[in-house]
Amino acid sequence: MPEPMMSHESASSLPITHLDAGPSTPRDAAAVTVVVMGPEGARERDDWIVAEEPLEIRAGGPGQKATSVAVTMRTPGADPELAVGFLYTEGLIASCAEVVTAKPLNERPGRAACNIIEVALSRPFDGSALKRNFFATSSCGVCGKATLEQVAVRCAPVEAGPVIGRSVLISLPEVLRGAQTVFDRTGGLHAAGLFDADGRLLALREDVGRHNAVDKLVGRALLDGLLPLSGRILLVSGRTSFEILQKAAVAGVPIVCAVSAPSTLAVSVAERLGITLVGFLRGASFNVYTHADRIDPRR
Structure with missing residues (x-):
């Protein structure tokens, strides 16, 4: 489980956090050489481009083989958060208590980075209940879903909130x-x-x-x-x-x-x-x- 981003103590104590821009997260961007063309002519220079890689999200309960739920194109980083957040916002899990672990498949020191996150749940996961195994593009997570009815997640109206x-x-x-x-x-x-x-x-x-x-x-x-x-x-x-x-x-x-x-x-x-x-x-x-x-x- 990743280190907590937010404090449990109070809302006012929550720290500002973001993806690390330093060398500890080298997969969020890649160095390239580009040819810059302008009024003065053409010249080469080094540049950075954002990384885009597929992430497969799998989920399973005790004693179950993890079921492939979705593949989404994403920028590597905070992948366990992405997997758990996806399962929650899609209505496939209801609370943090259901999540035992969320980690890259076969994560071992010295191995290449993995583009599969397995979420182990504390209760059985019914993969057959999924109407679709969809591919979500980076531009639109809805793409590939069969119908609007399959997209809709039933939830109550939000609370009053602040002014x-x-x-x-x-x-x-x-x-x-x-x-x-x-x-x-x-x-x-x-x-x-x-x-x-x-x-x-x-x-x-x-x-x-x-x-x-x-x-x-x-x-x-x-x-x-x-x-x-x-x-x-x-x-x-x-x-x-x-x-x-x-x-x-x-x-x-x-x-x-x-x-x-x-x-x-x-x-x-x-x-x-x-x-x-x-x-x-x-x-x-x-x-x-x-x-x-x-x-x-x-x-």
Whole structure:
């Protein structure tokens, strides 16, 4: 089990954490040589590109052979969090108590990095109940799922949550961007940040897929016993899709923000499940698409 990202003591004591940009996590980016062409001509220089590799997620109960649940394209790093968060937001596990271990298959010192995570559960896992073994691309975790009904996860509307001042919301993108260490090197991946009601960054995960970054955050919170995230704000880079809102709803997040636009399904899910959905959060203004009562424009 990975080291806890968040404290069990109190929300105010949660540390700022993110993927390590140093040599201890060499798989999140790769060095390449590029040819830069401009008015002055062509020249070669070294550059960094974000890593994208498949991750197979398997799950099994006591005495069971682990069942392959999904393959997702992701940026390596926080893979156990991603696997556990995925299982939770897809409705395949209900609590941290069900997770015994989540680790790379055949993890041994000196071996090459593994792109398979096995999640051992404390109760039987019915793999036959899965309607599909789907392939989730980095751009859209919903891709490959047979129908909208198979995507939908039944969950209750989120709790009331805090009322946030406008000034807090407009400060979030700059804080998120300043903490994106891998983006600084590559310029090519998304981030999901978890904030408290005062706008303090509690946790950050980066990934080539927005949905993966959210699953990593949710997985870490689940492993640390911090769900539901009823007093938190989720900010994602890029747009908000149906799946982002579904995952936020399952985790109990009352306010979801993005620097770009939402989709129609995202707005529908937010409206139905009581989530305040904010889009185009840039500069001094933003759009509130649903449940605007959680935003105070006067402060």
